Amino acid sequence: MFKNYMKVAIRNLVRHKVISFINIFGLAIGMTTFILIILFVRNEFSYDKFHKNADRIYRITTDIPKENGVYETYPISSGKMGPVLVEQIPEIIKATRIFAYWKRTIQYEDKYFNEDEIFWVDPAFLEIFTFPLISGDSKNALNEPNSVILTQETAKKYFGDINPLNKRMIIENENFTVTGILKNIPANSHLHFDFLLPFAAFDINNVHQQGFSFYTYFLLEKNTKINEIKDKFQTVCQEVTEVFLSGFPVEMDVNFNSLYQALTDIHLYSHYNYELEINGNIIYVYIFIMIAVIIMIIAGINFMNLITAKSEDRANEISMRKIMGAKRNELIMQFLGESVLMSLIAFIVSLGMVELFINPFNNLMNCELSFFYRDNIILFCVIFIISIIIGILSGIYPAIFLSKFNSLKTIRGISQFGNRKSFLRKILVILQFSITIFLISIVFVINSQLTYLKNKNLGFDKEHIIVLKNFSRKIINNYNSVKDELLKNPDIRSVTGSQHIPGEFPSANIVSIEGQDMKTGITMNEFRIGFDFLKTYGIKIKYGRSFSEEISSDIKDAVIINETAAKKLGLESPLGKRLNISGFTYGEVIGVVEDFHFKSLHQNIEPLIIHLQNMWISNISIKIQTNDIQRTLNSIKKECIKFDPFYDLDYYFIDDKFDQMYKTEEQTAKLFVISSILAIFISMLGLFALSSFIITQRTKEIGIRKVMGAPVSNIIWLLSKEFTKWVILANLIAWPIGYFIMDKFLQMFAYKAEMNIWSFIISGLLALVIALVTVGYQTIKTANSNPVDALKYE
């Protein structure tokens, strides 16, 4: 019997080749998208879970007062906290600090590179985290101050095929010995580095001076709950903070609150300033899951609709089987078997499509996913089960419905389909179109927000600015000469050195009006810059003046603030007022700049204080005035090499930097565009097949109408009316949902594009046009057919 069912199923597939192809292919596209997105989502959730102790590792965070009792959290902590916590809380068995902000030129024999992926860490780093060494002794590799550990990839870059162990590398003129080679860092880690250097290589006084500049991770004892040590933890941190604050020349009288976050929460839930890398975002993960489910639903609906529509052709066969003695459950099994077979074929096709599209998807999403069945056995089983469920759901309706038919009526050609069935189908098609319109409208809204973000006036001129980074001391020490040489180039309009750059994290410090209690101070962003910074970036002075090389007091005793800072400090006429920066630096306000966006447009403009600090220059920004960028870059490199023959030109454009801030949004937008195209495509496939069924069913009616004198246009309208109604209804469902979700999405931005009703109207019209084009061919063909043919059909 099974053989007989299989034969019929396969012959049906072959006989209705086009429909079968549409059906299987549509479902396979849905499954492929689903699998790819779920792989991505799984990867997002897998961050940092590869560490053996992942569930016992925490990172210290610090709440620093911002203004009026509001705190802002940072993922950093004092360099003292790690060791003190291990000493005083027995449940904290290990801790490591990470210092990640120094760039170094590293040399082995004649190979040298400017490196910025360097972590200074405590020896416990390798015990807390699971970053296995492929050579070297992990227990002792970081014990000696002059040891260095490289990742496999970095070792290859410097040493090629030579064994690097015990080889000497020169780091900023000092000799270091390679004591270990690490396996490459997995992509799903929030920590990425090329070199590990021991903390002991750090000047310990320097460490203390760096204050809250460290990332501290600690390992909790087994069987201890983090909440059990919360109070103790906070007390110890408070003591360390007090010692730190007492080192300031004035009484700070502010509270820093320390807390911790679980290692495995960092990637998706931690979005503070100064994160070690751009983390993922749980909201986007949810959006991606939603897209995966939506595409799967659309494909599922399509599949069900086509199976049910096609099953009508089988009424005769079912009646005959019943007359021959088939029981109802046997018929139900037959139909379920057929639809499950189809969905399983789609499943197999989708596995092939995943293999085919995984690389383009990786490029799109900027990830390194792979679909090895061994590693993804659960996902594989889930998709397999989903296929079976879709098969069963698609088969169950026709199975139960058709097997209930009165065989006699069927044989006599009396239709028993009635309205019930087409009602269900209508609902499904409307749902499918609602989802499609919803996706298209989201694409419009996200794109208009992205365009807005990219084109919004940031308050400074971001075009044609090249930022050179990763210098050696040789260049920095000769900064003024480098600048003079660069300015000789007529393609270069302006040059400035600075520690901070718009688009990168500024420092933060507590600033108060001199003479007032530090308690009244506010946390301000701090830009340490060289001369010509405001000119190079086109930042406009609102009151007062810019820094001048001719006024010597500007170097040590002048600050410029932005409008927001003046407002927050409550200064109506800020010029001439003296400000106190953490008690270390004082300065007179010589100018107020117009507010400009030095962070992404996710955030409001915050207070900013700018002062000269030539000592800390680590970037050189160059405003160019030419379109021949390559020629300018070559000449810049030539000038730099004069001062440091090892300098390897490392640069970026400031406008690219700002564009990158919206990388996640751009990625999401791309995924939405692709999903919408797929959703539209799947819906079109379904509608095409469905309309052919509907039109076939109405052939007799069309014939009679034509005999009665209906013109072609009337018939076309008659047939299109139905689909038009569906799409209009779908719009009514999709618009409010789309509006609600996009409103929530836009709330993530401090600056947002207006949501435009046209985004929704155009999406709706687009869906209507797509629907009418899809059914158009068959409609026109049927409307133009000879009425006799239609009647003969009956």
Next chain:
Amino acid sequence: MIKTVDLTKIYRTDEVETVALNNVNVEVAKGEFVAVMGPSGCGKSTLLNVIGLLDNPTGGEYHFNAQEVAKYTERMRTNLRKSNIGFIFQSFNLIDELTVYENVELPLLYIKMSSAERKKRVNEILDRMKIAHRSKHFPQQLSGGQQQRVAVARAVVTTPKLILADEPTGNLDSANGEEVMDMLTQLNEEGTTIIMVTHSPSFAEYAHRVIQLFDGHIVTENIKKEFHL
């Protein structure tokens, strides 16, 4: 073999009530060949369907092989039908997706039978119906006469005691019609009871007895041939 007592079949819709069979009393003996005639809509097919256990009567009694079956459930009717009754239709009703062989094999799949036995039976019947050479063809590849021969083969492959034929020659030309009638006659001579609905007086001549129906009543019964048990 078949006996109906005051058999009634009424079709009801919301507003209309149609009496298809009105107190029909029929008796068909084992081995008899009965033709049912009458104008369109007189209830011929309804009678055949009730006799064939495809439909339950609204009232009256129906005895099949001395068993009262009028109140049988669908499941009971299916079980009784599949081993006792074969059907032949005017429009053949072959399954397009199955080959000639598979169409004939179909009723055997619903009764328990080894595949070797099934194969033997199907081949025998195909030979007998002179359609064996077409066994791998699909119904659309055959002429009307050939299709009806396959339908006859399918009806008799389970060796039913009763064959119900609803205008078996209605879609055939006279030569093919006669061929089918010859087959039915031969089956009848071998002992199978046959009840056939027909519009054609000449094909009705093949039967032992002709029942005339009009508006759900039996109006006349003509004995065409002597029939002895």
